[in-house]
Amino acid sequence: MPISPSSSAQAARERVAQRLRELRADAGITGTELASRCGWTHPKTSRIENARTPPTPEDIRLWCRACGAADQAPDILAQSRDAESQYVEWRRKVRAGLKRLQGSYVQLYRSTDLFRIYSPTLVPGLLQTEGYARALLSANARLLDLPDDAEEAAAARLERSQIIHEPGRRFVMLIEEGVLRYQLGDGDAMAAQLGYLLTAGALPSVSLGIIPSATPQRVLWPQELFHMYDDTLVSVELLSARVRVTQPSEIALYLKAFEELRGMAVYGAGARALIVKAIDALR
Missing domain, CATH: 1.10.260.40 (lambda repressor-like DNA-binding domains)
Structure with missing residues (x-):
């Protein structure tokens, strides 16, 4: 379904x-x-x-x-x-600039105890380094025909991401292995990003799972990028808009999908091996 x-x-x-x-x-x-x-x-x-x-x-x-x-x-x-x-076009959301967009999530983050994030294409924002975030946000600005304030927006994103170091919250993040290969920024920026994943994945509050590209007989195909905030809200990121899912039946479906994706991921030493392999491929 x-x-x-x-x-x-x-x-x-x-x-x-x-x-x-x-x-x-x-x-x-x-x-x-x-x-x-x-x-x-x-x-x-x-x-x-x-x-x-x-x-x-x-x-x-x-x-x-x-x-x-x-x-x-x-x-x-x-x-x-x-x-x-519940359906917010990115063009409307970023009228005041990409930096302002980063700050708009702070209240939601503060009120959430359990974050579940699945990304098939990008390193989750909470784990992005400044160089990686700057390259991504600059590309978004060009796509949306916006003034490029990527440098300030990247700094704001990193400041917002400090929440992963605060006690009392859990972060369960899943990415497809391809995320490690999609280069944003130059080689040094990408290497720094992959290196940070090795560090961030070891944080006590963070569970980082990577779904290997070679997973045999996947039980679920790759989905769109989505964030789950506790069990009350799912935010789905599309090319043109962000969709807020609040119906309990739909939230339950996303949770079911997340758990199936989670079951295909590797963690710990297995995840680190995939990251190191991606770093070696940059050389």
Whole structure:
């Protein structure tokens, strides 16, 4: 059963649409009549009710007023804002710069006791060195057509990552072996990053697992990059957006996938051997 990272966001939108549809039905008016009262076309009513078009705040206010339920608008507005926050485009998220983006996660990190991270392509941010992070963030800035503040953003990311040295938290991180081969920055930066993985993987609070490329008969194929914060939130990173998964059933599916991936990984001496092999390949 494939995981759909956008399904949680869509489900939240559908709950808003259902509530608006029920308001209209309770008011005893047709979609055409509601459209006339709101000053738009019937197809717009249909698109909103079927969650094909997210309503704007003004749409919600007009809808509630047309149904004689203006007092319900604030609650539905809050529900709609929550639904839309589950799918956040990177372009919107980084308007204030990549450095500001790093700081936006601090509160979430502080409130989390158990971090589970799976990455098929990149060293997890909490384990990145400055050179590696700078190369990655600079590439992101170019892709998103943003001013390149990668140097400041990398420093902010490293400062944020100091949380792995604080007591009371656990970090379970899984990467595919290919992560060790995808070079970001120059050879020296990549060598420094791989060297740091040898050190970070030995920290008491960190469990670093590496899934070998040669794993026979994988029980689960590589997934998208995702972070689990305790058992309450999954953050999935797509090319264009970040999706926040909050539905318990979906969180349970990600946890199941994480445990299956975890079972294929090697740890300790096995993981160190793969890292050393990757370092040797740089020479």
